[in-house]
Amino acid sequence: MKTIKLLKKLIDVFFVLLLLSLFIYIVVGILYFGFSDLLPEGAIEVQDFIVKDKAMSIFFTILAIAFGFFVKGVFHLRKTIPLLLTGDYFSETITKHFRACGIIFIYVGLTALLVHLISQWYLNSIIWIRIDTQIYMFLFLIIIGLFFKLFSIVFSKARDLKQENELTI
Amino acid sequence: MKSINEINSLKLIIKALFFVFCGSYLLLIIKNMFAIMENDLSYINECSSEDITSLIIVTIVIKLISKGLFFIGFYHLIKVLNFETLDGSFSIKKINLFKKSGRLILLSGVIGIFAISIDMLINVFNATFSTIEQNNDFLYSLYFSAIVGLFLIVFSKILERASELKKENELTI
Numbered sequence: 001m002k003t004i005k006l007l008k009k010l011i012d013v014f015f016v017l018l019l020l021s022l023f024i025y026i027v028v029g030i031l032y033f034g035f036s037d038l039l040p041e042g043a044i045e046v047q048d049f050i051v052k053d054k055a056m057s058i059f060f061t062i063l064a065i066a067f068g069f070f071v072k073g074v075f076h077l078r079k080t081i082p083l084l085l086t087g088d089y090f091s092e093t094i095t096k097h098f099r100a101c102g103i104i105f106i107y108v109g110l111t112a113l114l115v116h117l118i119s120q121w122y123l124n125s126i127i128w129i130r131i132d133t134q135i136y137m138f139l140f141l142i143i144i145g146l147f148f149k150l151f152s153i154v155f156s157k158a159r160d161l162k163q164e165n166e167l168t169i
Numbered sequence: 170m171k172s173i174n175e176i177n178s179l180k181l182i183i184k185a186l187f188f189v190f191c192g193s194y195l196l197l198i199i200k201n202m203f204a205i206m207e208n209d210l211s212y213i214n215e216c217s218s219e220d221i222t223s224l225i226i227v228t229i230v231i232k233l234i235s236k237g238l239f240f241i242g243f244y245h246l247i248k249v250l251n252f253e254t255l256d257g258s259f260s261i262k263k264i265n266l267f268k269k270s271g272r273l274i275l276l277s278g279v280i281g282i283f284a285i286s287i288d289m290l291i292n293v294f295n296a297t298f299s300t301i302e303q304n305n306d307f308l309y310s311l312y313f314s315a316i317v318g319l320f321l322i323v324f325s326k327i328l329e330r331a332s333e334l335k336k337e338n339e340l341t342i
Contacts, residue, residue, distance in 0.1 A: 158331035
């Protein structure tokens with residue numbers, strides 16, 4: 001119970017931070033790619049390699065959408081906490097939320113990884129795989145998504161066991 | 170039958186991805202060794218060779234410990250997948266592996282956050298704000314991995330309960 005309570009606090013803070021970051025990401029992106037002529041010089045500073053063209057704005061839009069879906073995935077995780085707190089571990093709702101969040105994490109991870117690789121290729125004109133934290137994170141996200149999907153199936157099996165048990169009693 | 174097929178294909182994909190993950194970790198180790206041999210930490214995106222201080226080295230060591238713990242935790246998580254039937258996933262061994270991997274990933278997240286916080290403080294004192302943004306992204310990923318670690322601990326508790334139910338069921342039969 002203590003672990004779940006701690007998890008609830010952490011996930012609540014994470015969710016708020018994610019929403020805030022998503023908002024900032026979108027506002028800065030729109031200002032940079034759409035209205036930079038109207039802003040004073042140096043109002044928005046970005047990393048040197050980010051060029052202002054159509055392709056980069058497309059990459060940015062795809063990443064913003066993926067980020068939005070990631071927030072939705074975390075929202076699904078957050079929705080499971082009240083059910084876990086009541087001790088109703090094998091409810092269908094929990095399984096559904098785990099499955100949904102697993103699928104979202106897999107797609108977000110794959111999209112982000114692809115955009116990362118394509119943008120590196122676009123900027124450097126060669127297929128250049130930079131081993132950095134982002135690559136690990138995307139791979140980790142895909143694997144964790146697969147795990148959530150897998151264990152939603154295992155929990156369904158556990159639900160069947162519980163129902164059998166109740167029927168026997 | 171359908172679910173066991175789905176589980177088997179998911180297990181296969183996870184193991185293949187973990188193999189790629191290990192490959193990138195190996196490259197990271199090579200990169201670190203290169204940085205040590207050349208005595209230039211800029212190879213690992215830490216700092217240029219002129220500003221190496223003992224505090225920076227301590228931070229790098231803590232980060233490496235965090236990465237090592239994360240890798241061990243992740244390896245334990247992959248070991249959970251070694252079950253043939255669905256019932257095999259409720260075994261005590263698997264539950265313990267889940268708990269262990271959850272704790273290690275959580276610990277790695279906490280240690281990583283601690284190292285990044287020190288790093289950020291150093292940057293604030295040195296007024297080098299350019300790296301703070303990079304650290305901020307890293308902080309998010311560590312925070313997320315800490316949450317995943319806690320979820321794995323919760324999963325182990327759910328599986329423990331499922332294992333009890335299975336035993337009760339078998340006794341009734």
